Structure formats: structure tokens, C-alpha cells
Amino acid sequence: MSEYDTVLHPDFLVPIVPRGQVLTAHSVALNGDHIGAIIPRAEAQKVVSAAHIDLPGCVLLPGFINLHCHAAMSLLRGYADDMPLMSWLQRYIWPTEQKMVSPDFVRDGSDLAIAELLKGGTTTLVDNYYFPEITAEQCDSAGLRALLNFPIIDVETAWARDAQTCINRGLALRDRYRDHDRIEIGFGPHSTYSVSESTLNQVAMLAEELDAPVHIHLQETKEEVLNSVERCGLRPIDLLQKLGLLGPRTHCVHMNALGEQDIETLALHGAHVVHCPRSNLKLGSGISPVQRLLDRGVNVALGTDGAASNNRLSMLAEAQTASLIGKVQQGDPQAVSAWSALEMATLSGAQALGQGHQLGSIESGKLADLIAVDMSGAHQLPQHDVVSNLIYASSGNEVLWSWIGGRLVVRDGELQTLDYNDVTQRAMQWSSQLGAVRSSLEHSHK
């Protein structure tokens, strides 16, 4: 058995498939960028000419797949809190972005996010922000797997003067990464309230022709749905359906304001829901009826959203919140179980990306995107149920090791592909400049 190059020996192994399985005394052997096999410990210890890594106290899981983020917005963490979505966007976020977003802003903000994401166990990032070409480069050099959806919005931004320019730049970027093994480029129309029907129509045609993912904020609040009905006579999801934008490559992000008919429409078209519970709670936007979606067979993945509205990029925190509010939303403590939340953070994310055959579980032949999470702290003991402790008792800071395509990116808590001190120092340097912009905005609203 010398075909393996690395063998990992955790205390617990949660492969996700089959559902509910927690293995002890088992090891995982890696073969290049793939998972070679799951082997009983005694046998695994006999594998010669491979590096053996002991992971005492740890559970080994597939890496987390964060289906919705705006990485560079990490520089706006804590910048404008405690206000509703539209005031937050119109009074603070959009004017600040107009003034401050630049290649440097996106580089430093993306690096800050990537450091937090890697240390939190995210191995695949789905991002949506201006200058996606910069975020793509930073993800690539950090070894992260990523789908970068280029933003499409009708107003002029620091990145592009109109929607057509967004599309032209995005398509050129998609072309540049056509053969990349970890980076993919998709379409990111912001929402049905900020992108015209004719642009959405164009996106539908191009995305179909290119078989590319489409990622859109949808039905985040009741007001969004009401305004849409007033504007065009259709709910946002029905508008997407009419335009041919709803299908198995569509990510409907948020989906808080949902009726039964909307759930049927999602199921009918095989579109995915991306649930961002902490952002939705913080902006007071609403709570997605996740258990009802799952019961209807709709795939629900999990995203952190950006740090400006969360304010963390921790998939463990997100899974915990999803499970807790899922129960309140449904009025049922059995709703959105710990297992459901863990699946949403892993396999469901892979399925939303059309990568269910490659990612999201620990199975022979899949890509070696793996994380080891320390479960030995006082707050995680005793270990009656590892998955319960993982979802309900974690702080989010327990991820110690991470591999992406077999490459070690976090080793015993230390980043291997980014200089943590450099990243955090660059982030701090933005404080005074951004603080001055915020003061001027506060002043102008008085």
C-alpha cells in the first residue's frame, strides 16, 4: 500500500456519506490531490513511505463550503451596524464603496477574509464582489478553491461604469480561468431590484450558453417581494422563472420571504437556496423556512455573507445559528438537526456547485479537501455525540488543520499559504481612512 503519500489519523472521522456515520479507529489515506481510501487504523499504521499525521482529539471532516460571501467587505466589519438592509446599503455601504473600493482595497480585504476563512475550515469559497480578478488571484495564491461570481449591477461602481461593462469584464475573466483546477468564474447579478430585466435576460442567455452558475440575492425581505410585485407584477422568483434564469445552476441567496408557491417553484426548477442566517438575523431581514425547503427536497447550502453584515466568516458559527433559528422558525426542536446543519455546510454546498461527485464528503476518489477540528476542549466534553458538540458547542476557533486538494493550508492552527501578520497589519491600515469616510457620511445624514 505504498501508493499513498499522506495518512491522517484522527480520533473521529465523520465522512458525511453515509449520513449519521461517526467512525473511530479509522484513518484517511491521501493520494496526490485525491482521497485514496478510508482504512482501519491498525492497517493504516502499516502504510510505508507515506507521511503519517496524528490528529489527537480531532474529528476529520470534509472542508466547509461557504456558498455566499463578499470577501473584501471584511474591511467594513463593524463599520455600519444595527440598521435595516436598505438604509445600511444606501446610506453607508454603497457610498463608501463608491469612494473607497479599489484594487488595493479588494486585495487587502480579500486576504483578511481568506485568513479568517482558512482558519475557520472553509476550503471552498463562493464570492461576489468588485474586482473579482483580484480576489481570484488572492484565492489562487492562498490555495483556496473558489467560485468568483462577477458582480452585475446597473449603477456605476468603482469596478465598472454599467452592467454591460460588468458582463464584458466578467466574461474575459471567465475565459482566463477556463482551465484552472480550483478557480471558476460565474455570473453574479446583484438582485432583481438593482439589475434591469433586459440585463437579466442577457445573463440568462449567456449563462445557459456557457453552462455557468448564476448567483443572485433573492427575496431577502418582504419589502423586496412587495416592491417587485408593484414594479413588474411578479415576485422576484417568478421574474427569474419568466426570464429563464431559474435552474439547477442557480443559487438563490437568502430566500427569507417565501410562500408555499415559491417553495414549489424552487423544487420544480431544481434551483438551490443559499441560507445566510447570521446576516439575516443581524439585518433583521427575516428567517428562511429551511426545514420546509428540506422537506420539499430543495437543496439548501450555507453561506456567511460578508463580514459587514455578519460579522464573522465562520462556517461553524453559521451552522450553529442555522440549526438554532431553524427550530424557532418551524416551532419544532427537531427541525434543522445538527446533522442537517453539517450537511448544509458540506455536501449540500458541493451539490449547489454541481460538484457533489468531487467535494463535500470523505469518500475514496473525491478531492482531498479536509479539515481537522479539535474536540478536546472543556466546552466540547464529554463526547457523547461528536456532531452535536461540533454544531452546538463549538466556538468556531477549533479548526487546527486544513488540506485543499491535498495541499496543507493550515497546520496546527498556523496558516501555511498567507503571512498572518502581514495580512492583519494591512487590514489595520485601512481603519483611519475608512473611519474618516464614515464620519463624513454620518455628518451628511444629520
Ligand SMILES: [Zn+2]
Ligand atoms: Zn450578500
